[in-house]
Amino acid sequence: MQQDVEFIEAYQESDALLDWLKLTQIPKFSVASLLKLQKKHGLTLSQLLLLPAKQLEQLGFNSQQVEIICRPDQNRINTSLQWLKAAANRFILYFEHTDYPQLLKQISSPPAVLYGYGNYKHLSRHQLGMVGSRNPSTQGKENAQRFAHQLSEQGWTVTSGLALGIDGFSHQGALLGKHITVAILGTAIDKMYPKRHIKLAETILASDGVIISEFSPGVPSKPENFPRRNRIISGLAVGTLIVEAAIKSGSLITAKYALEQNREVFAVPGNIHNPMATGCNYLIQQGAKLVTCIEDINEEFRCVNLPFLNAKQTIEQKSSDQSLASDKLLDSVDFEVTSLDLVAQRSGIAVEDVMSKLLEYELCGLVSAVPGGYIKLGEK
Known part of the structure; x- marks a missing residue:
């Protein structure tokens, strides 16, 4: 009897996963679009995917969307499932999965599906995003590593984008004490980028960390995908620390996402003559909290249950x-x-x-x- 229950649960899980993999193929149709449709018409995703073409058109779907809903690309689905089954440390979380990160659910454009390596339950830990320049100064590198290490020592999970520069040093800082760190890719889950950080990615996973992407295995890399992943970095975290960045940079895009998501934004001030500090100084002018030590961050989260050091100390x-x-x-x-x-x-x-x-x-x-x-x- 117990085996029958487990079989049914496994089947239902698989069925829901297939539906969400199909949803990711529908052009210009997001989680937000689905929620809006559900609110208006009371349709579940599985019901929507079974509707005939005529009814889909009546709901406002265009011909391209109707074609994909009625005839999804099974090869893409099979590629994702084969990738998932190829190793024990892989996972796929869809929006309605019970372990999908609650903070990420709250943003305006949550990923429909997350592909990942590691223990997905760590995605629900208290996270602090850290981002910055790909070409940081010596001071910026040291700041990233030092802040990440100290934050990790106090219980924060440091989340960043595995990119060169500040991202990489932030992950490394967290790993100094063998702490968990989360990396968000801007590429397909099976394409670690940059290649220079493949060893870092291996170390993250060996230290019980997590690596995720919203892009399925085999998806070609596109420049516009990297700014998209920034909303996930800020969306998973209660706050984001900009360590060092120019005015026009992906880091300020992350800060913008964080503000839109009603999350805290922190910035490390820099020399006014350093071009890589102009973005942080600008953010501080606009209201981001100036940070010189981790206590400047911790005092904003007194209600968060973390093993903080005594504030007085x-x-x-x-x-x-x-x-x-x-x-x-x-x-x-x-x-x-x-x-x-x-x-x-x-x-x-x-x-x-x-x-x-x-x-x-x-x-x-x-x-x-x-x-x-x-x-x-x-x-x-």
Whole structure:
């Protein structure tokens, strides 16, 4: 008897999945379109897909849509099912699935289907999106990795787009402590992009992370698909942190999506002369919260049940670091590359003593040696 129940449940699950795979083929027809149609006519998706052409036309479907509904591409469906069955760590979540992320359901254009690797239940964890430039400064790279690591240490799941630059460093920062991180692809689920991050993707999955895409196996890559995935990054998260970005960038598109989705937007301020900081500075002017430490983020989510560090401890640590970073030597190091000779000249300390002290500060995480000198990193 129990086996019969399991068989029926498995059949119903498969039947619903097939219906949603068919829906993804209908041109210019989204989840929002379906919900609108259901509200007006009380039709379920399975009922809609069984309607004859004439009734579909009466509901407002055009000839191309009618053709797809009546004769879906079975090869595309088979490709998705074959991909799903090829390995145990793969999944397909459709909009009405009980484990489809609730936060993502709330956005205006949720993906009808999510294809993924890993444990899909992690998609319902408390997530913080992190995005930024594909060509970040040394400071931007360090900020991304440091913020991601500290956020992960306190229980946040860091979500980003697996792209080069800030995205990659954000994932790496989360992985420093073997924490879970979620990556959203802008390509088909079976095409990891960029190829330079294939190893990073493997590490994410080996650390119990998740990689998802709304694009089915075999779908050709298109430039317009990358901005589309940004709404998923912000949609899965309660807030998005822009680490470093230019005015015209995909990161600001993500921030725009986050605002439209009524989610928090955070930005790390940057040097006014750095083109890669103009986007963050602009967002702050427009009302995004300026972030200098993770407590600036955490204080916006006091009601979120996470193992946060004691706020007082965090503030005291910040104060202690700032005190240390205000001595004469560190005052001589800029947040941009500062040569060793210039540090010695500004501080009035002998070069050999400067080198020794800066090595100590580098071990403390207050400065970083880079080609041409040192940069100040800020509080750890």
